[in-house]
Amino acid sequence: MAKRIDVSGLTAYYGSHKAIEDISMTVEPRSVTAFIGPSGCGKSTFLRTLNRMHEVTPGGRVEGKVLLDDEDLYGAGIDPVSVRREVGMVFQRPNPFPTMSIFDNVAAGLRLNGNYKKSELSDVVEKSLKGANLWNEVKDRLNKPGSGLSGGQQQRLCIARAIAVEPKVLLMDEPCSALDPISTLAIEDLIGELKERFTIVIVTHNMQQAARVSDRTAFFNLAAVGQPGRLIEIDDTERIFSNPSVQATEDYISGRFG
């Protein structure tokens, strides 16, 4: 079910500005890969090229290849809408639909994909909320608005919404940066459980978090402001945090810059 991501020679632009340049990496299925690096180095931009959300931004375009198993996401005739049904995403700020109930939020993706019976929807909603460790907290108020939940609960609701459609890959863009430490811990535990089923890529500014949750870590950097961001190195998380092969990585991790 989870798929491998194989990126080669990927460059992304905002209009004429080159945001990231020539990035290549492989992400194994059922693993957690963390992207770290200073602000503006293109981690989030790169993440958004993996489900073709980058091109939603006016002027956004991409060169290069992203293979999901053997299918090029940027190949001719590939519909970005169907890409996003395979590659789910969780955002920095929890963004449940304010006009929908908790139930409808989780069911939203399924309803896009086709007609389901009410009982089928209920099953998937329950399974997804359990998968997001939220079921026990909301099972008695599924018909209440999602906006009434706490920030951490809202973020887990968004994760439930994303996994309800059974994506092959789950992208997370700083999913804990708006949350308190306890909610953050809940999400980190959840990531550990979800990697049994999904390929997970997470952008984080919190290096302890990267060290705690990820199997592999990629360090991004940019030569100077205005220069495109580049992938400096990607390696096993343990190795990146103990003995990175590039000096810049060590400098960043040890807090000597950035």
Place this chain on the structure above:
Amino acid sequence: MDISTYTTDAPPPTPRPTETERKRAARGATRPGDRIFLGLSRGSGILLLVIMAAIAVFLSYRASLAIGKDHGNFLTTFEWNTGLQPPVFGIAILAFGTIVSSIIAMALAVPVAVAIALFITHYAPRRMAGPVAYVIDLLAAVPSIVYGLWGALVLVPHMNGLFGWLNDYLGWTGIFSWDEGAPRSMLTVGILLAIMILPIITNVSREVFRQVPQMHEEAALALGATRWEVIRMAVIPFGRSGVISASMLGLGRALGETIAVATVLSPAFDIQASLLNPGGGTFAQNIASKFSEATPFGRDALIASGLVLFVITLLVNGAARVIIARRAEYSGANA
């Protein structure tokens, strides 16, 4: 209980504030700027209530003078003969015509306005959105009388084709039957009103749709929603209460529109089942047509009809508020 014991970062105890001073501080009215602004905003609020009350009192008083002498039933009588001895007049025709023409206007204008607003905010390339929005704004700036003249000189002659077609295919319903009279009818009025209220509904809806947070649209996109599905999942539900408010503004204008209706409609005090045959009337149109030649008693009678329009408008606004309030916890404002 003394509140100051609970505040840890309170300033060193200067002379203790008196009760009034503390209340004033709680309202944020201790500095001159705050006090002036508080006075202005409170004054404006009170002024608004006073004006509303004054209108209501004026309308009710003058209306009661007329209604007391009415020998028909004021609410159900079809005729408007204030000159008879004893006078017989009622608002049945006017209420019917006002409501029917407004319903036609809303049915035509709201879907188009929402579609234009969505087009400007979510579909049109930026180079096109500006000019389209500008033209819509211009429509709002055209005076009523110009709409009326245009309606009478351009719209009415061009309605023959549409009316003939409606009569051929839908004439059997009765609502769309046509005796081939001049098309100065409720449907023509409704179409004209629709054009007149289109800009206000479009503009307000556009503002609401523009304020849909990017993150909600991205949430839908990331689930694999197409552009239309994004609009259906995130944009329209978010803007729903705003669109209702916008429609109420439009409806208010349609209910009260005077001179354009008076210019286009060929009024008569009878109820037409058909929307295509001339006849009927609206409150505002009737007041405008009769006021200048009315006796003092006739004027009071017209004011009585104005009171009914006032009440209808209040009821419609109240209904809209109820609709919005019922879904308040799901409103986009909770985002």
